[in-house]
Amino acid sequence: MPNPFKPSFGVSPPLLVGRDDLLDEFAEALEDGPGSAARATIYTGARGSGKTVMLNAVEDRAREQGWVVISETASPGFVDRIVRQHLPGLLRDFDPGAVRRRLTGITGPLGAGGATWSAVEAHLADAGLRNQAALLTDLLAENGAGLLITLDEIHRNQIGELRELATTVQHAFREERELAFVGAGLALAVSDVVNDEVLTFLRRAERHHLGSVGREDVARAIREPVEANGRQLADDVLAEMVEGTRGYPFLIQLVGARVWRRHPSAPEVSMDDARLGVTDALRRLGSLVHEPALADASDIDKSFLLAMARDDGPSKMADIQRRLDVDVNYASQYRLRLIAAELIEPVRRGYVDFALPYLREYLRSHAAAEM
Ligand SMILES: Nc1ncnc2c1ncn2[C@@H]1O[C@H](COP(=O)(O)OP(=O)(O)O)[C@@H](O)[C@H]1O
Ligand SMILES: [Mg+2]
Numbered sequence: 001m002p003n004p005f006k007p008s009f010g011v012s013p014p015l016l017v018g019r020d021d022l023l024d025e026f027a028e029a030l031e032d033g034p035g036s037a038a039r040a041t042i043y044t045g046a047r048g049s050g051k052t053v054m055l056n057a058v059e060d061r062a063r064e065q066g067w068v069v070i071s072e073t074a075s076p077g078f079v080d081r082i083v084r085q086h087l088p089g090l091l092r093d094f095d096p097g098a099v100r101r102r103l104t105g106i107t108g109p110l111g112a113g114g115a116t117w118s119a120v121e122a123h124l125a126d127a128g129l130r131n132q133a134a135l136l137t138d139l140l141a142e143n144g145a146g147l148l149i150t151l152d153e154i155h156r157n158q159i160g161e162l163r164e165l166a167t168t169v170q171h172a173f174r175e176e177r178e179l180a181f182v183g184a185g186l187a188l189a190v191s192d193v194v195n196d197e198v199l200t201f202l203r204r205a206e207r208h209h210l211g212s213v214g215r216e217d218v219a220r221a222i223r224e225p226v227e228a229n230g231r232q233l234a235d236d237v238l239a240e241m242v243e244g245t246r247g248y249p250f251l252i253q254l255v256g257a258r259v260w261r262r263h264p265s266a267p268e269v270s271m272d273d274a275r276l277g278v279t280d281a282l283r284r285l286g287s288l289v290h291e292p293a294l295a296d297a298s299d300i301d302k303s304f305l306l307a308m309a310r311d312d313g314p315s316k317m318a319d320i321q322r323r324l325d326v327d328v329n330y331a332s333q334y335r336l337r338l339i340a341a342e343l344i345e346p347v348r349r350g351y352v353d354f355a356l357p358y359l360r361e362y363l364r365s366h367a368a369a370e371m
Contacts, residue, residue, distance in 0.1 A: 001264045004225035005256035010052040013253055014225040018213035019054060025206075026182070027061045030146065034176035038206050040169070041180075042154070042194075044187040045210035046342035046356055047293050048250030051184035054210060055150045058182050062148040067180075068140065073152045074185075079129060079161045082149070087132040088121045090147075094139050096120065102138070106131050130168045137177040146178025154185035156192040162199060170201045181205070188340035212247030212357075221252045226260070232268040240271065244278035246357040250289060254281040282358060290362040293343065304334045305343065305354075309363040314353040 004014045022043075029038035041058075043051050059069045070086040072078045091099050100120055104110045107127050110120065124132055133147065140146050149169070154162070172179040183190070183202075187209065194202045213221070219242050226233050241259055245251040259269060259277030266273075294302070307323040308315040321331040335352060338344045345355040354360050 001229055001231070003257055003260045003264065004229045005253045005260060007250070007253040007257045009048070009250075010056075012053045012056045013221065013249075014228075015221045016050075016053060016057055017217035017221040017252075018249075019050070019057065019210075022054070022208055023057055023061055026058050026180075027065065030062060030065050030067065030148075030180060034173065034178065039180040040173070040201055040205035041182045042190055042202065042205045042207045043182070043184045043210055044190050044207060044342075045184075046186070048248060048289050048356075049210040049212075050249040051210060052152055055152055055182060055184055059148065059150060062180070066143065066145040067148050067178075068136075068145065070147065070149045071152075072150065074154050074158045074162065076158065076161075078151070078158065079164050082165070083129050083132065084125050087129075087136060088124045091124060091132065091136055091139075092117065092121075098139065099124075099135065102135055103127065106135065129164060130171055133168050133172055133179065134175070134177070137172065137179050141178050146180065148180045148182065151181070151183045152185075153189075154183045154193055155189045159193065159196060162193060162202075163196070166199045166201055173201065187342055188337075191340060210249075213249060213252070214247065215242055218242045218245050218247055218252055222256050225256065226269065231260075231266070234268070234271075237269055237271050237274045240274040241278060244274075244281065248357040251281060251285070251357065254284065254288075257281075258284075282361075285358055286362050286366075289356060290359055293356055293359075296341070297338075297343065300334060301338060301341070301343070304331075304338060305359075305363055306367055308344070308352065308354065309360050309367065314347045314351040317350050317352065320352075 006013050025038050026041060029036040043054050045051050055071070059071055062069055068090055070082055070090070072082060072086070096117055100110055103120065103123055107123060110123050137147050149165070151165070169179065169181045183205070185193075190207070193199060219238055222241055223233055223238055241255050244255050255278055258280040259273050262273040262277055263270070297305070303324060304320065307320045310323070311319070317331060317335065321328060324331065335344070339346060339352070342355050343359070344352045347353045
């Protein structure tokens with residue numbers, strides 16, 4: 001039996017749980033028309049919280065409503081890819097004659113009557129992002145549809161290109177075009193970008209933090225794919241797996257996959273499979289999640305985290321401050337940095353806890369070594 005679970009970043013799960021409200025909110029914004037708030041949305045969340053697969057899901061929702069989608073990642077050259085590949089490609093799907101006529105209206109004559117598509121394409125690239133987006137949304141609007149642009153891994157490094165895209169999106173909003181924008185990134189990266197003066201529309205965008213998923217939803221995300229693939233799962237076995245995930249989306253898939261593969265052709269998942277599968281999944285979590293999440297942390301960030309790891313539950317700020325032998329301001333500055341980096345989160349007044357599951361255990365077992 002093929003393994004139904006998908007423990008890979010960016011790969012949509014067999015069942016996406018706990019996000020229906022957000023998806024409905026987005027779909028409604030497309031129906032509601034220009035000016036609807038959720039037509040500019042940003043999802044934030046730690047590594048493995050499901051940002052990329054949320055983008056996949058909103059793209060699917062948009063397509064269901066007949067919209068066309070440009071899906072990009074904020075790596076160098078993304079605006080160029082939109083201008084030279086995505087937009088001309090989408091425009092090509094329309095009546096080329098209509099595109100040619102309108103383009104001539106925007107940018108001036110385009111050679112003699114029978115310009116080839118490659119001439120049109122070159123002209124389109126020169127017309128730029130804003131003109132192409134205007135042209136496409138005009139054509140789409142005639143069919144009651146629009147354009148969704150998604151941008152994954154928003155980061156300050158691409159601030160110049162982000163400004164270019166943001167300016168176009170902002171204009172399109174002002175002109176009440178059928179256009180929507182959904183971005184995703186770590187909260188720290190997003191707040192860096194959102195505070196840029198030029199990117200005002202991003203500041204006004206709806207921001208949603210993708211956190212952990214409730215037990216009921218986790219149970220469904222595991223049970224349904226298992227049963228749909230012909231195997232049974234007793235309640236206590238399922239509970240063991242649910243417990244192991246701690247509601248962390250990536251672990252839903254990793255636990256599911258590692259448990260499944262123990263005996264893929266057995267009619268029932270055993271308690272033994274569940275326990276050993278969870279252990280196996282947790283062993284892999286360090287290199288898949290904790291190590292990369294800590295890659296940008298400074299030495300001081302790490303000492304702060306290690307000071308927290310001495311507690312079995314949430315840490316009191318006063319204790320951390322004492323353990324590090326620093327003053328209140330210093331400690332609270334690092335607290336803010338680590339919250340923004342989605343490594344820790346405030347739990348109640350004066351307390352913080354780890355934001356990634358099993359990070360405490362990881363830090364404890366690596367404290368002496370290379371950290
Ligand atoms: N709501 C969810 N329900 C079930 N699995 C999920 C959910 N969200 C994410 N996943 C799974 O978690 C993993 C990480 O998702 P991804 O979108 O790549 O995270 P991010 O982009 O935030 O790092 C993927 O294997 C994905 O299938
Ligand atoms: Mg991602």
